[in-house]
Amino acid sequence: xxxxxxxxxxxxxxxxxxxxxxxxxxxxxxxxxxxxxxxxxxxxxxxxxxxxxx
Numbered sequence: 001x002x003x004x005x006x007x008x009x010x011x012x013x014x015x016x017x018x019x020x021x022x023x024x025x026x027x028x029x030x031x032x033x034x035x036x037x038x039x040x041x042x043x044x045x046x047x048x049x050x051x052x053x054x
Contacts, residue, residue, distance in 0.1 A: 001041050007033060009052065 010032055018025050039054050040046065046054075 001037075003037055004040065005033065007036055010036065 011029070014021075014025070014029055014032065021028055036054055040051075043050075
């Protein structure tokens with residue numbers, strides 16, 4: 001399994017909430033990244049379109 005460390009769209013969306021999330025931002029971003037990696041592991045042939053829906 002190839003681990004993806006950055007999802008640009010996710011980073012873009014989360015950056016809008018940085019001030020609200022504050023000190024929990026890194027943990028929250030890491031959690032979202034981890035869940036997206038699990039999704040990609042379970043759906044290895046996911047299309048780019050479906051990937052954006054995650």
